[in-house]
Amino acid sequence: APGFIIEKGSKVIIALPGVPKELKYLLNKKVVPYLKKRFQLDQELITSKVLKVTGIGESKVDNQIKDLIKETINPTIGILASPGDIRIMITAWAKSEREAETLVRPIEREIRSRLGNNIYGVNEDTLHGVVTNLLNKRRDTLSVLETFSGGELTGRLQKSPLSPLHESIVIGKKEQILSFLNKKGPALEINKKTAEYLAKKIKRKGNSSIGLALLGTLKTAENGYNVDAHVVVSGENINGSYGWKMGGDLPTLQSRSATIALNTLRLALIS
Structure with a gap:
């Protein structure tokens, strides 16, 4: 599946395939190095946490957290959908892992309060x-x-x-x-x-x-x-x-x- 990066002024659009193996490979090998170079983040750490959702559709998930997606800059929030399973990726950049976790934690807490038991796990959970x-x-x-x-x-x-x-x-x-x-x-x-x-x-x-x-x-x-x-x-x-x-x-x-x-x-x- 294709992916691409588009630059327009100070804005960047990155699209990645939804297939997990392809996504992880491109994210780690291409996207993260690109972002570090593009935004001079060599001295910073980029970390992500994935919340896994089932039982509701992508549109409903998007509707319940779209304000967070729009308003939150660091960390960023993205939705990746596959049949019967939705991943919400919270990505933060900071100078240390502890600082990154501090940024991710309140966003995760807010998303959990909205989606409740529809969240069944995190990261590599099945x-x-x-x-x-x-x-x-x-x-x-x-x-x-x-x-x-x-x-x-x-x-x-x-x-x-x-x-x-x-x-x-x-x-x-x-x-x-x-x-x-x-x-x-x-x-x-x-x-x-x-x-x-x-x-x-x-x-x-x-x-x-x-x-x-x-x-x-x-x-x-x-x-x-x-x-x-x-x-x-x-x-x-x-x-x-x-x-x-x-x-x-x-x-x-x-x-x-x-x-x-x-x-x-x-x-x-x-x-």
Whole structure:
């Protein structure tokens, strides 16, 4: 993906690709050296802190902090968006790391006060890593049943060697869901009630403290698929649910749905 730097008088516009690896490489190898030379910052330190956001869209994040973006000069604030995940980068320059942290801290505090629990982590944190840590801290175990997401959720939960995942079942066909439900016939209602039943059943089957069901049906559409989906979290003194409709290509739908499921679980764990 392309990036560019435009100079006009004392003003500079820098555009970088949103792909994390490309962005980090260009930022460290090109942008930071350029800024140091352009603004004679060789004697100063540039440091950044990233707040990671999920559960709300880029436009809503921008609307809630646009005054800070506009008015704050040092540190600067930027928004980087990717499917299901938004990064808010706070960048400060100062003569020492302590001074830079002093500049970043009040801005971070203000952003957190506005976005609340939509912020799930910082810097290198991942959503599945945060969820794994929450589960382990509570000494909870998890069993998962997922359908149209094709194992995307299970794959993320298994990335940590400390994963508390007891059991996972990935069901691809309606007949398999009916079999799991011990039902016969073509009727299968894709709704919150069915997802609740599945979450409770997978919890019992996996002998875990929490069950999660990610249930949905895919229908072909002009530019890919549409999905009508529900996620339910069920456990002792912990419950959460979310329903949504979404369209797009299959990999995107599966990835975003796994993100929604993880975030629903995270919110249930911290509520």
